[in-house]
Amino acid sequence: MSKDVNVAILGATGAVGKELLELLAERDFPLKELKLLASPRSAGSKINFQGREITVEAVSDKSFAGVDIVLASAGGSISKTWAKIAAKAGAVVIDNSSAFRGDDDVPLIVPEINPEAAEGHQGIIANPNCTTILMGVAIYPLHQIQPIKRIVVSTYQSASGAGARAMEEAKVQARDILDGKQPQAEIFPYPIAFNLFPHNSPLNEQGYCEEEMKMVNETRKIFNAPDLKITATCVRVPILRAHSEAVNLEFEQPFDVDRARELIAAAPGAKLVEDWQNNYFPMPMDATGRDPVLVGRIRQDISSQNNLELWLCGDQIRKGAALNAIQIAELLLEKNLLTGANSTVSV
Amino acid sequence: MSKDVNVAILGATGAVGKELLELLAERDFPLKELKLLASPRSAGSKINFQGREITVEAVSDKSFAGVDIVLASAGGSISKTWAKIAAKAGAVVIDNSSAFRGDDDVPLIVPEINPEAAEGHQGIIANPNCTTILMGVAIYPLHQIQPIKRIVVSTYQSASGAGARAMEEAKVQARDILDGKQPQAEIFPYPIAFNLFPHNSPLNEQGYCEEEMKMVNETRKIFNAPDLKITATCVRVPILRAHSEAVNLEFEQPFDVDRARELIAAAPGAKLVEDWQNNYFPMPMDATGRDPVLVGRIRQDISSQNNLELWLCGDQIRKGAALNAIQIAELLLEKNLLTGANSTVSV
Numbered sequence: 001m002s003k004d005v006n007v008a009i010l011g012a013t014g015a016v017g018k019e020l021l022e023l024l025a026e027r028d029f030p031l032k033e034l035k036l037l038a039s040p041r042s043a044g045s046k047i048n049f050q051g052r053e054i055t056v057e058a059v060s061d062k063s064f065a066g067v068d069i070v071l072a073s074a075g076g077s078i079s080k081t082w083a084k085i086a087a088k089a090g091a092v093v094i095d096n097s098s099a100f101r102g103d104d105d106v107p108l109i110v111p112e113i114n115p116e117a118a119e120g121h122q123g124i125i126a127n128p129n130c131t132t133i134l135m136g137v138a139i140y141p142l143h144q145i146q147p148i149k150r151i152v153v154s155t156y157q158s159a160s161g162a163g164a165r166a167m168e169e170a171k172v173q174a175r176d177i178l179d180g181k182q183p184q185a186e187i188f189p190y191p192i193a194f195n196l197f198p199h200n201s202p203l204n205e206q207g208y209c210e211e212e213m214k215m216v217n218e219t220r221k222i223f224n225a226p227d228l229k230i231t232a233t234c235v236r237v238p239i240l241r242a243h244s245e246a247v248n249l250e251f252e253q254p255f256d257v258d259r260a261r262e263l264i265a266a267a268p269g270a271k272l273v274e275d276w277q278n279n280y281f282p283m284p285m286d287a288t289g290r291d292p293v294l295v296g297r298i299r300q301d302i303s304s305q306n307n308l309e310l311w312l313c314g315d316q317i318r319k320g321a322a323l324n325a326i327q328i329a330e331l332l333l334e335k336n337l338l339t340g341a342n343s344t345v346s347v
Numbered sequence: 348m349s350k351d352v353n354v355a356i357l358g359a360t361g362a363v364g365k366e367l368l369e370l371l372a373e374r375d376f377p378l379k380e381l382k383l384l385a386s387p388r389s390a391g392s393k394i395n396f397q398g399r400e401i402t403v404e405a406v407s408d409k410s411f412a413g414v415d416i417v418l419a420s421a422g423g424s425i426s427k428t429w430a431k432i433a434a435k436a437g438a439v440v441i442d443n444s445s446a447f448r449g450d451d452d453v454p455l456i457v458p459e460i461n462p463e464a465a466e467g468h469q470g471i472i473a474n475p476n477c478t479t480i481l482m483g484v485a486i487y488p489l490h491q492i493q494p495i496k497r498i499v500v501s502t503y504q505s506a507s508g509a510g511a512r513a514m515e516e517a518k519v520q521a522r523d524i525l526d527g528k529q530p531q532a533e534i535f536p537y538p539i540a541f542n543l544f545p546h547n548s549p550l551n552e553q554g555y556c557e558e559e560m561k562m563v564n565e566t567r568k569i570f571n572a573p574d575l576k577i578t579a580t581c582v583r584v585p586i587l588r589a590h591s592e593a594v595n596l597e598f599e600q601p602f603d604v605d606r607a608r609e610l611i612a613a614a615p616g617a618k619l620v621e622d623w624q625n626n627y628f629p630m631p632m633d634a635t636g637r638d639p640v641l642v643g644r645i646r647q648d649i650s651s652q653n654n655l656e657l658w659l660c661g662d663q664i665r666k667g668a669a670l671n672a673i674q675i676a677e678l679l680l681e682k683n684l685l686t687g688a689n690s691t692v693s694v
C-alpha cells in the first residue's frame with residue numbers, strides 16, 4: 001500500500017457516492033488524484049473533498065485514462081455501459097451494482113471472507129449486495145468451523161437501500177402522517193413511514209424477489225459453497241440506513257453456542273453486542289454510521305438441535321456498500337493487484 | 348345468541364379497552380348492561396358508549412354481581428387479583444393477560460381454531476398473545492390438512508403491543524428525530540421511532556424472551572399439538588398497531604403451494620392478499636383497523652422441499668386482542684356456556 005493511486009468515483013452524488021468520499025478521507029486512502037464522474041445530467045456540480053472543491057465531470061470514453069481504480073455506484077445500467085471501457089483503459093472497476101455479480105470471470109468479494117478471489121480479477125470486481133455482505137460477515141466465522149447446511153433469514157431493511165431520495169421520502173412521509181396528512185409514495189411503491197412491506201424488487205416465478213435471490217446466489221459465490229441452501233424473506237422497514245436480519249442457521253451437527261459467540265467476537269468486521277442482563281442487542285440506531293456488523297442474540301434454536309439463531313444489524317451504506325468497496329480497493333493495493341499504468345502487474 | 352347479557356370491561360381506558368367498546372358497538376353485541384371497571388386511580392372518568400356516558404367504577408368485590416361476562420384487559424396483576432373473584436361471582440372472565448394462559452384448567456381460545464375448548468371452561472378463558480393469534484389464524488388451515496412439524500418465525504411487532512402510551516411515544520419520538528432532537532424513551536427501553544430492537548420482554552436461560560415463548564407454548568396449546576417445534580425471533584418495529592410475521596413452515600411431506608393458497612383463502616378470519624404482478628402483499632397500513640389476518644407471499648421454500656414460506660399482517664389491537672376476546676364472548680352465547688345467574692348452565 002505504498003504508492004498513491006488515481007481513483008475515479010462514478011456516481012459521486014448518490015448516497016453511496018457520498019459515503020465513498022467520506023471513507024476515502026476518513027481512512028486516509030493513498031490518493032494521488034480523485035476524479036468525480038456522473039451522468040451528463042449531474043455533471044458540473046461541485047463537491048467538497050478535504051477542503052478542495054472538485055467538479056463532477058460527465059463520464060466519457062476519455063474519463064478513465066490514467067485511472068487506477070473506479071468505484072462505481074451509479075446503478076446497473078451505467079455500470080454495464082462503462083465498466084468494460086474503464087477496465088480496458090487499465091483501471092480496476094469495483095462495481096457496486098448487481099450487473100456483473102453473477103459473472104464467472106468477475107470476483108464477488110467481501111474482504112473478510114474471500115480476499116483471495118481478488119487475485120483472479122480481469123479488471124472488474126463486484127461489490128456484493130448489502131444484505132448479503134452483512135449476513136456474510138456475521139456467519140462466515142461459523143461456516144469456516146462447520147459448514148452451514150441451510151439458512152432461513154428474514155430481513156428488516158432500511159430506506160437507504162433504495163438511495164438517498166428514498167431516505168428523504170421516508171422522512172417526509174413520517175411528518176405527513178404525524179400531521180394527519182396522507183403520505184405520498186414516489187420512490188417506493190407504498191408509503192414506508194409507519195409501514196413496512198416485502199422488498200419491492202421484481203419477483204421470479206417461484207415468488208422470490210431479486211433481493212432474496214441475491215442473498216441466495218451471492219452468499220453461495222462468496223462462500224464458494226454452491227450447495228448451501230438458503231431461503232430469505234426480505235422486508236423494507238421504516239428505518240433510515242441500517243439493515244437488520246434474523247438468521248436461523250442449520251449445521252450438520254450441533255454448534256456450541258458459546259463457541260459461536262467466541263468466533264463472532266473474534267471475527268474481522270463483526271462486533272459481538274450482547275447484554276443479556278439488560279436485553280440489549282444490536283439495533284439500527286447503534287449500527288448507523290459505524291463500520292462493524294453488530295451481531296448478537298446468538299441462541300441455540302430450541303426447535304432443532306443442529307440450529308443456531310442470531311440477530312445482526314449493519315450500516316447499509318457503509319459496510320453494506322461503500323466501506324466494502326473501499327476495503328476491496330485497499331486489498332488491491334495491498335496485494336499489488338492493480339492492472340493499469342500505475343501498477344506493477346499487467347493483465 | 349338470544350338473550351342479552353351483562354358485560355363488564357376491566358381496564359376500559361387502555362388501547363384494548365377502547366377497542367373492546369368499539370367492537371361491542373360495531374358488532375351489535377347483545378348487551379343488557381355494560382359496566383366499566385378500572386383501578387381506583389382511573390375510576391371516575393367518563394366514557395361515551397353509543398351516545399350514553401358511562402362512568403368508570405373502581406373495581407371491588409361487589410363489582411361482579413349479576414355480571415355474565417368480564418372482558419379483562421388491565422394487565423396480569425389485575426387479572427390475578429380479580430379474575431377468580433369474578434368467576435366465583437358467576438361471571439365468565441375472558442382474560443387478555445398472560446396470567447392464566449398456561450393453566451391446565453383454563454382454555455386458551457382462538458375461535459377459528461379451537462372453539463370446542465370453551466366447553467370445558469371453569470369461569471376463566473384466556474385470550475392468547477397477539478402474535479400467536481395472528482400466526483395461528485394464518486397457519487391452522489394448513490396444519491389441519493397436514494400437521495406442521497416445525498415453525499421458524501420472525502416478527503415485526505407494532506408499538507401498540509406495549510399499549511396506548513407506547514404508540515404515543517413512537518409518534519413523539521418520530522417528530523423529535525425529524526426535528527433534529529434527541530428522542531426520549533420512557534415506555535420502551537430504547538427509542539422505537541426510526542429504530543427497531545428485539546422484543547424487550549424478559550429473557551429465559553436459553554435466551555428466548557417471554558414473547559417468543561408465548562408463541563411457542565400458546566401455539567402448542569391452541570393447536571393441541573404439544574410436540575410442535577417452534578423457534579421465534581420477536582422484534583419491535585416502528586409501526587403503530589399492526590404486527591407482521593415471516594413464517595417458515597416445515598411439514599412431513601411437500602405441501603402444494605396452490606392448495607395452501609386455496610385453504611388460506613377459504614379460512615375463517617384470514618384473507619389472502621397476493622398480487623404477484625404488482626408485488627402487492629399484506630402491509631400494516633392495510634391491516635390496521637381491519638378484522639382479518641392478511642396472508643400472502645405463500646411460496647414453496649426453495650431451500651427445502653417440505654417447507655412453505657408465508658407472510659402475514661394483522662391488527663394487533665383488533666384480532667390480536669379485542670376482537671378475539673369479543674369472538675370468545677360470542678361463542679359463549681352461541682353455545683350457551685355462561686355460568687352465572689343469567690345462564691341456563693351451572694358449574
